[in-house]
Amino acid sequence: MSPPGGDSSPIWNFFPLGCKEAREAGKAMANEATASIGPDTTSPPREPVAEAPQGFIEQIGDFTLFCISVCSQCFSRPMRGSLVPIFYEVGVRSLPVVALTGLFIGMVLAVQAYAEFARLGMATSLGMMVNKSVVVELGPVLAASMLAGRVGGAMAAELATMKISEQLDALICLGASPVKYLAVPRFLACLFMIPVLTTLANFCGIVGGALVTTQLYGVEPYHYWENTKNHIHFWDLGVGLVKPMVFGGTIALIACHQGFNSGKGATGVGAASTVSFVCSFIAILVFDFFLSFFANRLHGVLWPG
DSSP states (O other): OOOTTOOOOOGGGGSOTTOHHHHHHHHHHHHHHHHHHOSOOSSOOOOOTTHHHHHHHHHHHHHHHHHHHHHHTTTSOOOTTSSHHHHHHHTGGGHHHHHHHHHHHHHHHHHHHHHHHHHTTOGGGHHHHHHHHIIIIIHHHHHHHHHIIIIIHHHHHHHHHHHHTTHHHHHHHTTOOHIIIIIHHHHHHHHHHHHHHHHHHHHHHHHHHHIIIIIISOOOHHHHHHHHHHHOOHHHHHHHHHHHHHHHHHHHHHHHHHHHTOOSHHHHHHHHHHHHHHHHHHHHHHHHHHHHHHHHHHHHHHSOO
C-alpha cells in the first residue's frame, strides 16, 4: 500500500528514522516474502536466438558421447538374461510385417515397371531391374523404415516410461549401468537382427516380383531368372547386407538416446517415440545416399570398367 501522496518507496522506509531495528526487520521480512514467491513463471523466458545453435551442438555432442559409451560396452560380457528377450522382440515378432513389406515391394515394382519394359520390348529384362532394386535399395531402406517405426518407436517409448517411473534410477541404485543393461542389448539386437529381417524382405520381394511377372504378365521364367543371374553379383548382395547393419545400429542408438532423455509425463513419452522415428527415418535416407555413393565408387576402383 502506498502512503498518502503516492510515494511508492519500499515499505521499510516508512518506519521512523529512530527505529533502526524495526526498519532492518521490515526489510528482512520483505526479502523473505519475495524469495518465497520466486520468479515470475506466468510467461516462459525468452531465450536469445544465439542459444539455439548452441543447444543443437550440445545435443549432437551428447548423442556422440552416448554412442561412444554404448559401443565401448558392447565388448564386455552382457548381463544375464538381457539379450534373448530383446532379440526375440526385435527379430521374431517383426517377421510378419517385414515379410509382407518385402512381398508387396516386389509386386508393386513389377506392376509399375512392366508397362514401360514391354513397350520397349524388354519384358524379359524385368527380372534384372526388379530384383536388383529390391536387393540393393528398396529392400534395405523400406524394411529399415518399417522397423524404425515398429522397433525404434517401441524402444524409445519403453525407455522413456522407465525414466519417468524412476526405474532407471533404481538400476543405478542397484549398481547396474542403464546403458549396459538396457541400451547395449537393444543395439546388438538391431545390429544383427535387422540384416536378417532385410534378407527375408528381399527374398519375399524377389518372389513377389517373379509371381507378378511370370504368372500375371506371362513373361518366360527362364529369361526372367537368366537376366537376374547375369546382372546381380555377390557385391550387390554384400551391399544389401551392409546397409541394414548401419541402419539397424542407427535406429537403436537414436531410440535409446531419446528414451533416456525424454521429457516428463505422457507427453514426454509420446514425443520421444515420435522424435525417434522421424530422426531414424531421416538418418536412414542420409546414410543410404552416402553408402550407395561410396559403394559405387569403391566398386569402380576395385573393378574398373
